[in-house]
Amino acid sequence: EKSGFKHFMLKEIYEQPKAVGDTIRGLMSSGEEPPFSLKSFRRILIIACGTSYHAGLVGKFWIEKLAGVPTEVVYASEFRYGDFPVGEEDLIIGVSQSGETIDTKFAVNFARERGARTLSIVNVVGSSIDRESDYTLHTHAGPEIGVAATKTFTAQLAALYFLASTEHPDRYKLLEELFKVPARIERTLEKSEAIEKLADRYMNRRDFLYLGRYLSYPIALEGALKLKEISYIHAEGYPAGEMKHGPIALIDEKMPVVVLAPQDRVYDKTLANIEEVKTRKGKVIGVGFEGDDKLEKLCNEFIGVPPIEEDFTPFLTVVPLQLLAYHIASKLGLDVDQPRNLAKTVTVE
Numbered sequence: 468e469k470s471g472f473k474h475f476m477l478k479e480i481y482e483q484p485k486a487v488g489d490t491i492r493g494l495m496s497s498g499e500e501p502p503f504s505l506k507s508f509r510r511i512l513i514i515a516c517g518t519s520y521h522a523g524l525v526g527k528f529w530i531e532k533l534a535g536v537p538t539e540v541v542y543a544s545e546f547r548y549g550d551f552p553v554g555e556e557d558l559i560i561g562v563s564q565s566g567e568t569i570d571t572k573f574a575v576n577f578a579r580e581r582g583a584r585t586l587s588i589v590n591v592v593g594s595s596i597d598r599e600s601d602y603t604l605h606t607h608a609g610p611e612i613g614v615a616a617t618k619t620f621t622a623q624l625a626a627l628y629f630l631a632s633t634e635h636p637d638r639y640k641l642l643e644e645l646f647k648v649p650a651r652i653e654r655t656l657e658k659s660e661a662i663e664k665l666a667d668r669y670m671n672r673r674d675f676l677y678l679g680r681y682l683s684y685p686i687a688l689e690g691a692l693k694l695k696e697i698s699y700i701h702a703e704g705y706p707a708g709e710m711k712h713g714p715i716a717l718i719d720e721k722m723p724v725v726v727l728a729p730q731d732r733v734y735d736k737t738l739a740n741i742e743e744v745k746t747r748k749g750k751v752i753g754v755g756f757e758g759d760d761k762l763e764k765l766c767n768e769f770i771g772v773p774p775i776e777e778d779f780t781p782f783l784t785v786v787p788l789q790l791l792a793y794h795i796a797s798k799l800g801l802d803v804d805q806p807r808n809l810a811k812t813v814t815v816e
């Protein structure tokens with residue numbers, strides 16, 4: 468049931484405050500604490516595909532910051548055929564909305580057979596990855612129908628933050644902050660109309676670049692994935708600092724560049740990247756904090772999200788990118804919920 472929304476994807480974007488809130492509450496009330504200490508592992512490997520991989524990239528920063536354990540994020544399809552030394556000293560975190568993605572399932576099982584402990588973050592209770600892992604943290608996003616992952620992504624972020632903070636001395640303070648996220652997502656959703664107007668102006672572009680640093684880098688990747696999978700417009704996500712090592716050659720007056728620039732530790736560096744784009748006449752669509760006049764003046768277009776502590780910025784900055792992809796695809800008259808060539812769950816290698 469689309470409950471009055473034109474597409475499931477839009478409905479699911481709007482369900483994010485609830486998905487994140489339910490996930491935090493669900494994990495807290497069920498006392499779902501992993502039966503082992505993150506710090507007891509020499510290394511954590513996060514294994515996932517697609518959007519779940521992007522959630523993993525954000526999770527890596529949080530785990531390294533809050534738990535201090537070196538963490539790598541690997542594409543499930545690459546993990547199996549590489550020669551990763553993996554064993555008892557490793558914790559494997561499999562992230563999968565469906566819990567059925569074949570590459571992720573194989574990779575997690577491969578690591579378990581070699582003695583690693585396995586923890587999964589899944590949305591579907593009773594799915595293969597849920598059943599086959601040593602331990603599971605469930606996201607409580609509810610069923611996701613649209614092929615494009617939206618609410619399950621922000622719910623995965625909530626579960627990853629919850630996990631990263633388990634052994635932190637200020638855990639309760641951190642979780643209190645996390646509980647503020649759903650209301651801020653709600654406020655971010657109010658930007659939908661403005662983003663729809665932006666979509667009118669940019670829907671006929673052929674290529675987009677998405678840039679971000681640190682926690683915003685995975686969000687740049689996720690924004691580009693959302694746009695390409697539902698609108699069939701070519702989009703690339705890049706760490707903003709890598710731009711001058713190649714992609715800058717693509718920039719001219721026809722290239723919209725979406726830059727994530729919340730006021731975090733890399734804010735000044737990101738502003739410098741925006742200047743570089745502007746010098747090449749690229750059109751900058753900036754996503755940053757409401758009231759950031761300096762950023763707004765620098766950009767051709769500006770979307771403000773409510774200010775929030777650095778750690779939580781990904782929960783908010785991803786929302787305008789989901790909406791931008793959605794409105795563009797919808798205006799192009801495409802089958803937003805069931806894009807060509809894609810399946811909701813990828814059960815082939």
Ligand code: M6R
Nearest residue numbers: 517518519563564565568615616
């Ligand atoms: O069910 P999973 O989380 O394992 O799925 C992984 C990817 O197939 C999935 O995130 C895919 O990239 C989405 N269509 C992205 O919107």
